[in-house]
Amino acid sequence: MLELRPNCECCDRDLPFDSPDARICTFECTFCADCVEGVLKGACPNCGGGFAPRPIRPARLLAKYPASTKRVLKTGCGQ
Template sequence: MRTTCEGCGRQLGAVGDAWICSFECTFCPDCARGANSTCPNCGGELVPRPKRIKA
């Protein structure tokens, strides 16, 4: 799990808001909105990263 935005370099916590594509390119909400929820690296859809639950 990546902890920095690939767009602006902002730190993203494991619990915080992050948006990912199917290749796990990772962006902060601001960069994801700026890219219209389309990954600038691969063209895939950016969606909110699922939250992890304790096993």
């Protein structure tokens, strides 16, 4: 099950569970669409893979399967 990480690992922008701007790689590294398209040029700085839009978990399932609250930041990612 996806962690639904709460932020962009590059710019630290908030990405709530229902954000249409969240992008993930195959290892679930999480970035915003702006960083993926701009700074990262479509390649994950952690694994080198591409990105896909992160699925949105239905709100009715959040109580049983909550989104992560742990923020992750990639050092040196365009800051």
